[in-house]
Amino acid sequence: MAKLELKNLRKQFAHNVIPVKDVSVNVNDGEFLTLLGPSGCGKSTLLRMIAGLDEPTQGQVILGGEDLTNIPPGKRNMAMVFQSYALYPHMTVYENISTSLKLRKVDSIEIEKRVNDVSNRLGIQHLLERKPGQLSGGQRQRVALARSLVRNPDVFLLDEPLSNLDALLREQVRADLKQLFESQQKPVVYVTHDQTEAMTLSSKIAVLYDGYLQQLASPTEIYMQPANRFVAGFVGSPQMNLLTLDCHDNQAILGEFGLTLPYLQTSPKAVVFGIRPEDVSLGEEADADLVEGQVYLIEDLGKEKLLSVRINGSEQTLRAVIPADLLWESEQVKLSLSRKQMHWFDLESGDRLN
CATH class of the missing domain: 3.40.50.300 (P-loop containing nucleotide triphosphate hydrolases)
Incomplete structure (x- = not known):
């Protein structure tokens, strides 16, 4: 040995x-x-x-x-x-x-x-x-x-x-x-x-x-x-969505929408929210938080498309990986963010919270 x-x-x-x-x-x-x-x-x-x-x-x-x-x-x-x-x-x-x-x-x-x-x-x-x-x-x-x-x-x-x-x-x-x-x-x-x-x-x-x-x-x-936060942003392609969000009443505020925070021992004033583009989907899904926004960039990856969506009421952007043949009716889309695949990081230290 x-x-x-x-x-x-x-x-x-x-x-x-x-x-x-x-x-x-x-x-x-x-x-x-x-x-x-x-x-x-x-x-x-x-x-x-x-x-x-x-x-x-x-x-x-x-x-x-x-x-x-x-x-x-x-x-x-x-x-x-x-x-x-x-x-x-x-x-x-x-x-x-x-x-x-x-x-x-x-x-x-x-x-x-x-x-x-x-x-x-x-x-x-x-x-x-x-x-x-x-x-x-x-x-x-x-x-x-x-x-x-x-x-x-x-x-x-x-x-x-x-x-x-x-x-x-x-x-x-x-x-x-x-x-x-x-x-x-x-x-x-x-x-x-x-x-x-x-x-x-x-x-x-x-x-x-x-x-x-x-x-x-x-x-x-x-x-x-x-x-x-560093590991989350470095590992994964396309890169994980990482957004700094204010918190209020056990929710993280993303534009006009609230994302359900996990149980935390203290109530932070702000957090870094992370979700991978493959865990963001078009339309309404079960066990997910729903947000809406405008598609402003589409990148063709071959078998998939990478959408960049500016969230309503915010300058923040979420990216989503969707099947290449999936269609939508207008530039305004609904996005489901899987709660099971959400990541939360401390704003100061960058350490994982959940």
């Missing part, structure tokens, strides 16, 4: 630049953890501290009960896949994959066996005599993965490995990655700002912002019960 533990990690550079402020996370065997967040939130710095490429200002990196914090990267049995692939251009694919084993003085027969095994699994056995300059982006990415897999490491680290691929190829390689790491049963730490990658690949997601861990949970929980 190779449980990875990150305890109170912090990294401070010169001029008081602190990309990682206090992060604690555990990753068990077979778990796929994605570090998700916008550029500059500390994802890659955290990954580099796990790999040993950056030394923490404080905190510990523990693997299988052993403190690796002061152990150099070459002596940590971890494999890292970089965004840039980092292949040796003068070496063949076979040589690129086998280099780390040769440095560890692994027997040549064992090296050949491992390289053939991993190249067969990744479908690159016919490329072993080529050089990186003769490969496509997807093929180079598979070679970079093969180089990490052949080592049989305790932990896999991946730093935005799909960002250089086009959309169609990214989807294909993403599916390959999911199957590949499910069979490895090793801790995987994956860095991305792409929420689709995070939702489809991960067994759990760590959402980071401004150097702090905002939420650590399964993809389903991150999506259905975001811990705060």
